[in-house]
Amino acid sequence: MTVGARSRERARPEVQAAGTPSRRPGRAWQGEWIRWLVPLLVVLGWQLAASTGLLNPRVLPAPSAVITAAWELARSGELGRHFLISLQRAGLGILIGGGLGFTFGILTGTFRAANLLLDTTFQMIRTIPNLALIPLVILWFGIGESGKVFLIALATFFPVYLNTLHGVTGIDPRLTEMARVYGLSPLDTFRRVTLPGALPGVLVGVRYALGISWLALVVSESFGASSGIGFLAMDAREFFRTDVIVLAIVIYALIGKAADALVRTLERRLLPWQVSA
Incomplete structure (x- = not known):
């Protein structure tokens, strides 16, 4: 083997390592722990303040009291029932509004x-708060499930719409022109050019919509509801059960984190060419 061949053979692993950085499992787990570091420190500080008497348990109960309330509600089956009902409402609203x-x-x-024809109307409706629509929603749909799903769908419609619109209009016009030159049909142009180009914006809209859906769920479950996490919190307020109220807030936070992680996973699968931070 010549000297030049040996040099190229030695340099090849270095070039490959530089061109395609590998992710080590240890680093991935370390990154996940760092993400949860601040919430864990907050919970520990919260528990310490409650144990030392700095926090009034009637105002803000200790995390241990919240965990106890969660265990009692889960053991009785009440927590699971309310959670599944809220999840069903939010899922149906996201499906309709996002679609x-x-x-x-x-x-x-x-x-x-x-x-x-449509954009100006959508922009006007987008600025109307959901709370202002509650009287009309009650008149239109009553206090049943339809009104709650409508509010969630309305709230999730606009993040997906705006980001999808931005993604489509941000596509390089030369790509569309090239598709026209190659004789692609409108369906093939949508499948090969429009959808891949708009997909990053669509996923950003879905990410925002999943977060806003739980805010709309809280609003929708504040009137005429007899089930759901929002109803559980409202009912606990009547009996001054601050531990159950805090539990409902924690559930909303954990669901928001889970939804965000789901969209991040979709981004890694559907957008492998994008470098994640």
């Missing part, structure tokens, strides 16, 4: 006539 937001975002981003 419509994606559809109208594609339409208004692709066709100028649809943009001129």
